[in-house]
Amino acid sequence: MKKKFPEHFLWGGAVAAHQIEGGYDQQGRGLSCADVMTAGSNGVEREITHGIVEGKYYPNHEAIDFYHRYKSDIRLFKELGLKAFRTSISWSRIFPNGDDHEPNEGGLQFYDDLFDELLKNGIEPVITLSHFEIPYHLYEVYGGFRNKKLIDFFVRYAQVVMHRYKDKVKYWMTFNEINNQADGQSDLHAWTNSAIQFEEGENREAVIFQAGLNELIASSKVVKLGHEINPDFQIGCMMAYVPVYAYTCQPTDQMASIKVMHRRYFYSDVHARGRIPHYILKYWEKKQYHIEYNAEELQALREGCVDFIGFSYYMSGAVTTVDELDGHDITDFPHAKMSQNPYIKSSDWGWAIDPVGLRVVLNLIYERYEKPLFIVENGFGAYDQKMADGAVHDRYRIDYLKQHIEQMQKAIDEDGVDLMGYTPWGIIDLVSFGSGEMEKRYGMIYVDKDNQGHGSLARSKKDSFEWYKNLIAENGWTK
Ligand code: BGP
Numbered sequence: 001m002k003k004k005f006p007e008h009f010l011w012g013g014a015v016a017a018h019q020i021e022g023g024y025d026q027q028g029r030g031l032s033c034a035d036v037m038t039a040g041s042n043g044v045e046r047e048i049t050h051g052i053v054e055g056k057y058y059p060n061h062e063a064i065d066f067y068h069r070y071k072s073d074i075r076l077f078k079e080l081g082l083k084a085f086r087t088s089i090s091w092s093r094i095f096p097n098g099d100d101h102e103p104n105e106g107g108l109q110f111y112d113d114l115f116d117e118l119l120k121n122g123i124e125p126v127i128t129l130s131h132f133e134i135p136y137h138l139y140e141v142y143g144g145f146r147n148k149k150l151i152d153f154f155v156r157y158a159q160v161v162m163h164r165y166k167d168k169v170k171y172w173m174t175f176n177e178i179n180n181q182a183d184g185q186s187d188l189h190a191w192t193n194s195a196i197q198f199e200e201g202e203n204r205e206a207v208i209f210q211a212g213l214n215e216l217i218a219s220s221k222v223v224k225l226g227h228e229i230n231p232d233f234q235i236g237c238m239m240a241y242v243p244v245y246a247y248t249c250q251p252t253d254q255m256a257s258i259k260v261m262h263r264r265y266f267y268s269d270v271h272a273r274g275r276i277p278h279y280i281l282k283y284w285e286k287k288q289y290h291i292e293y294n295a296e297e298l299q300a301l302r303e304g305c306v307d308f309i310g311f312s313y314y315m316s317g318a319v320t321t322v323d324e325l326d327g328h329d330i331t332d333f334p335h336a337k338m339s340q341n342p343y344i345k346s347s348d349w350g351w352a353i354d355p356v357g358l359r360v361v362l363n364l365i366y367e368r369y370e371k372p373l374f375i376v377e378n379g380f381g382a383y384d385q386k387m388a389d390g391a392v393h394d395r396y397r398i399d400y401l402k403q404h405i406e407q408m409q410k411a412i413d414e415d416g417v418d419l420m421g422y423t424p425w426g427i428i429d430l431v432s433f434g435s436g437e438m439e440k441r442y443g444m445i446y447v448d449k450d451n452q453g454h455g456s457l458a459r460s461k462k463d464s465f466e467w468y469k470n471l472i473a474e475n476g477w478t479k
Contacts, residue, residue, distance in 0.1 A: 005409065005476035010124065010420055011078065012084030013427025013444075014377050016131040016176065020430045021090065023067030027106025030096025030135035033195050034060045039436035050192055057453055059438065064447045064459055072115055073428060076445055076459065078121040081472040085123045086376050086423040088176065091157055098135030098153050102161045105467065111161070119398045121327045125169050126376065126423065128238060129158055129222070130191035131176040132433060139142040140161035144195030145211035148292075151218040158222040159229075166230045173310045174219035175377070177240040179267040181208050188434070206289040216270045217297045220304025236308040236374060238269035239264070247320035248340045256319045265368070268309060270370040274302040283407045308420060309365055312377030316341065318355035325337045329474055341475045349440065350383055355403035362419065372418045380426035381432065383412040384462065386457035392446050392462040400466070428459070444468050
């Protein structure tokens with residue numbers, strides 16, 4: 001890699017409040033949906049306990065104790081040379097129940113201090129408003145985002161924090177990986193994206209579409225409001241982009257790929273274009289889903305288009321129709337079958353490692369929306385081992401990041417994509433979202449803590465720390 005990245009490129013690191021902060025009951029914070037999830041391990045999934053059960057281990061309660069250690073962690077970020085730090089605001093620190101009349105000053109003060117500390121160290125905060133931790137009370141009492149009342153609660157929360165931090169935070173995103181619930185089946189994402197309480201026997205997919213649309217409406221209102229609070233705000237969406245290739249050159253595989261991608265694009269199409277796309281309206285009609293929305297809400301969607309497209313990229317997929325002889329209509333996209341791509345290796349967790357897929361995604365999204373793009377998550381989760389010298393030699397992580405950064409550079413230099421920044425995921429080891437494990441590590445900074453919650457929480461630098469530090473110092477040029 002010889003060329004440098006654009007001037008002012010936002011080299012950074014990303015985390016989410018519930019995966020690092022801990023201090024889950026400090027200074028008036030209310031319980032969030034993330035707080036009632038236990039840790040999984042060795043293939044055992046996380047359990048959603050619907051309340052706190054004595055004797056169970058909840059990894060997010062302490063996480064890596066960033067709540068008390070953020071000043072020393074920020075010193076390390078500064079040493080790395082980070083220009084941007086992406087984190088989220090924990091909604092239940094600000095509105096402990098989500099529907100409270102007044103915000104909680106203790107929570108507001110915490111983020112004032114955190115943002116001041118970042119700015120003092122020359123690091124720009126990049127803030128997600130809702131990153132998988134909706135106040136638990138909003139699930140219990142209102143059934144989550146299926147209920148339109150949550151639109152108002154979210155807008156009120158956003159209004160309070162955007163106003164309070166209007167001179168400290170410029171970059172905002174509304175809902176983290178809002179399209180993760182796209183497959184309509186996963187309990188985990190219906191929980192973390194939307195806090196949905198399902199009713200017996202109902203069509204889950206229809207409810208998830210309703211919740212997703214309610215979030216899109218809430219997001220558009222927040223974009224409009226944010227621009228009124230400070231016209232300099234840059235407000236984006238946050239999508240999980242997994243490009244799903246056609247497994248073979250059979251035309252039906254190609255069609256299946258288009259249909260699977262539609263499902264993911266639905267959310268960013270609304271965010272970026274301000275209207276519900278034709279293919280989703282047709283799908284709802286075909287399925288006889290009665291998704292509720294009115295003229296005022298459609299108007300809000302039109303008026304609240306995002307400024308940039310933030311997204312995570314970890315892997316690609318492939319889809320085939322080969323065994324669709326079992327009767328599934330390939331246009332019925334939830335049933336399109338995902339297949340292992342023989343050209344691609346996977347991580348210990350089975351996540352396909354596909355750096356070129358990142359360039360594919362950058363091209364697909366940029367030509368679709370022609371808005372600036374921001375890669376706000378990308379990274380390599382691995383079992384790191386401390387060697388005899390006490391260090392973690394994570395060459396594999398360096399290779400992963402380097403290969404992805406090379407593809408970013410090609411997208412900028414050869415394809416003309418407008419890319420604002422790159423904040424690799426889990427810049428410091430944190431609680432894994434999917435498994436609740438500590439030992440699925442992404443960081444360039446090691447945190448001494450294991451899956452059972454034992455460890456000193458001491459921080460140390462991995463080899464990737466020095467590598468990334470040099471890369472930032474050289475604005476993208478690396479060995
Ligand atoms: C994304 C989430 C993050 C994060 C990351 C890695 O889906 O936005 O919160 O954790 O994936 O996933 P995991 O922690 O399951 O490895």
